[in-house]
Amino acid sequence: xxxxxxxxxxxxxxxxxxxxxxxxxxxxxxxxxxxxxxxxxxxxxxxxxxxxxxxxxxxxxxxxxxxxxxxxxxxxxxxxxxxxxxxxxxxxxxxxxxxxxxxxxxxxxxxxxxxxxxxxxxxxxxxxxxxxxxxxxxxxxxxxxxxxxxxxxxxxxxxxxxxxxxxxxxxxxxxxxxxxxxxxxxxxxxxxxxxxxxxxxxxxxxxxxxxxxxxxxxxxxxxxxxxxxxxxxxxxxxxxxxxxx
Amino acid sequence: xxxxxxxxxxxxxxxxxxxxxxxxxxxxxxxxxxxxxxxxxxxxxxxxxxxxxxxxxxxxxxxxxxxxxxxxxxxxxxxxxxxxxxxxxxxxxxxxxxxxxxxxxxxxxxxxxxxxxxxxxxxxxxxxxxxxx
Numbered sequence: 001x002x003x004x005x006x007x008x009x010x011x012x013x014x015x016x017x018x019x020x021x022x023x024x025x026x027x028x029x030x031x032x033x034x035x036x037x038x039x040x041x042x043x044x045x046x047x048x049x050x051x052x053x054x055x056x057x058x059x060x061x062x063x064x065x066x067x068x069x070x071x072x073x074x075x076x077x078x079x080x081x082x083x084x085x086x087x088x089x090x091x092x093x094x095x096x097x098x099x100x101x102x103x104x105x106x107x108x109x110x111x112x113x114x115x116x117x118x119x120x121x122x123x124x125x126x127x128x129x130x131x132x133x134x135x136x137x138x139x140x141x142x143x144x145x146x147x148x149x150x151x152x153x154x155x156x157x158x159x160x161x162x163x164x165x166x167x168x169x170x171x172x173x174x175x176x177x178x179x180x181x182x183x184x185x186x187x188x189x190x191x192x193x194x195x196x197x198x199x200x201x202x203x204x205x206x207x208x209x210x211x212x213x214x215x216x217x218x219x220x221x222x223x224x225x226x227x228x229x230x231x232x233x234x235x236x237x238x239x240x241x242x243x244x245x
Numbered sequence: 246x247x248x249x250x251x252x253x254x255x256x257x258x259x260x261x262x263x264x265x266x267x268x269x270x271x272x273x274x275x276x277x278x279x280x281x282x283x284x285x286x287x288x289x290x291x292x293x294x295x296x297x298x299x300x301x302x303x304x305x306x307x308x309x310x311x312x313x314x315x316x317x318x319x320x321x322x323x324x325x326x327x328x329x330x331x332x333x334x335x336x337x338x339x340x341x342x343x344x345x346x347x348x349x350x351x352x353x354x355x356x357x358x359x360x361x362x363x364x365x366x367x368x369x370x371x372x373x374x375x376x377x378x
Contacts, residue, residue: 070291073289073290073291073325073328074282074289074290074291077281077287077321078287078320078321079320079321079324081290081321081324081325082290082321082324082325082327082328083324085290085328086290086324086325086327086328086331089328089332090331118324118327118328119324
């Protein structure tokens with residue numbers, strides 16, 4: 001099995017175990033503002049996804065991601081099926097050259113874009129987008145601008161997602177079933193943002209484990225403003241001039 | 246010929262809506278699809294994809310296909326249909342229309358020999374303004 005493929009299988013197995021352990025927690029969050037099925041749906045879907053991933057014969061990273069996405073689409077149900085699974089199937093194509101810092105950033109950006117489009121949700125709607133957006137932004141900047149080690153970039157992404165989950169608590173839901181509650185949704189943590197954080201935490205743990213390193217102590221804040229803008233840097237291949245004088 | 250797919254959380258609702266629309270549909274292909282595949286309420290992207298392919302006449306007379314207009318009920322059915330449209334090789338669009346009224350309008354529009362996927366979608370979406378009283 002390719003190293004990258006094996007790494008993704010290991011991550012999926014870890015996610016399945018974590019989601020199973022958090023099943024009641026997720027259901028409890030969802031029963032406050034939704035239909036109390038997020039824990040059960042996600043646990044069932046990820047268990048099936050882990051099984052499907054294990055059954056693949058020497059897969060590459062893209063194949064594992066596609067298989068997991070398709071299984072989630074079929075098994076999770078509700079809006080989480082197309083959001084978690086459909087976005088994964090779509091973003092998996094970014095991993096066709098394997099997992100590198102560059103393909104990982106492309107994968108993360110494509111995944112976020114797909115979730116936003118499909119769910120028609122933006123930051124501040126009290127959805128998984130509130131956890132995903134800061135995670136993807138922190139990861140991209142850490143890789144493309146700060147030149148951090150990928151594992152440290154991932155650790156920053158996890159911290160960013162944690163802050164995003166906390167942000168869902170004091171805001172009003174604008175999408176999904178919780179939005180029917182209007183102002184009554186204020187004060188509740190979003191289940192989809194929470195499970196997104198659990199998934200990212202497991203990806204970080206498995207990555208550190210496979211690299212044989214400790215999970216880096218870091219947080220998503222940065223003391224400096226870089227001179228370079230990642231989008232411009234990507235377009236020109238050179239650093240853009242700083243404008244903050 | 247433009248094909249039509251009716252997607253509902255309930256398999257029986259999808260079949261019933263397709264049955265009503267078929268009254269007006271001549272020999273237009275109308276494919277109902279719904280349910281979670283295990284006898285429960287829900288929708289599955291793979292099943293919707295199969296229905297789109299069937300409505301397009303994939304395999305037998307695919308060359309004859311002019312695209313597929315997909316009618317959907319609510320919430321996650323819309324997202325799953327969106328995924329299915331993306332996955333399917335056939336040309337397909339989702340109509341932003343009430344599922345039953347839209348399906349009937351689409352069925353009538355599809356019988357027009359000059360119908361296109363866009364014209365059928367437009368007629369389906371015109372059902373949003375349908376007044377009953």
